[in-house]
Amino acid sequence: MKKKEINIGILGLGTVGRGTLKILQENKEFIEQKIYPKKIILKKVADKDKTKILPDEKFYKIFTDSAEEVINDPEIDIIVETIGGFEPAKSLIIQALKEGKHVVTANKEVITKAGYEILKLAQESKVYFLFEASVASGIPxxxxxxxxxxxxxxxxxxxxxxxxxxxxxxxxxxxxx
Structure with missing residues (x-):
């Protein structure tokens, strides 16, 4: 039986991470119409800085300060990397791909320095590594x-x-x- 939901984990709660949260929240119904009959579920959000999320925020219950916890969660299908910079982003992307998770990033530095290695690993792992947002200001x-x-x-x-x-x-x- 096919899964009826797509579970998403986000790494990083800076400007891009918060923007991703907002887009997923505001466009949930529209996205779900495109992937019907599946539903999207934001399963976990990670940032090493615990002060990035407040107890009264909607996502407080799914917040963790451990990126590894998000990557190692067997229910999560897609990792959205919004940490930026080269490390630890590259290592976390590689870890996620090895765990059989699809990865989405807008991280130009990782693509520039390790894109070939990561794409090869994604292909070997039979998962998607999507990075279009990192190229040409998101032009498709x-x-x-x-x-x-x-x-x-x-x-x-x-x-x-x-x-x-x-x-x-x-x-x-x-x-x-």
Whole structure:
């Protein structure tokens, strides 16, 4: 019998982690319409800083200061890594993939320094490693390249695919600097 729910664990409660919580909370019904008959359940949220969550917050009961507790929970299907930086994010992603969990991240540094290693491990573990949000300011370019343009033989893509750099260059151009 197929599982009727998708259990999610989030690592990190900084700006991106809290934003992810908010999106999952505000768009729960919409997401569930897309994956019907399955339901999404936010199972655990981890941050090493216990002060990041207050006792009166909705997610207090599922909060832990142990990322390993989230990764080792056999009920969790998807890990969303929002810690940022290279370590411990890379090690936690690798640990999650080895545990057979799908991983989603927007972590540019991990992708840049260890992307090949992580993608290879995900393939060997038969799980997904999704990182599109870390590329081109979240423009769905990876999906387009891997699915929509498969019949084309692309040799290269040239451009600035970084939101911050694009913003700075646009401002400089607009202001004549």
């Amino acid at each position: 370019i990876i999906g387009a390249l891997s699915h929509s343009l498969t019949s084309y033989k692309l040799k290269e893509i040239i451009g600035i695919l970084n939101g911050t750099t694009n913003y700075i260059l646009t401002k400089m151009s607009e202001e004549g600097k």
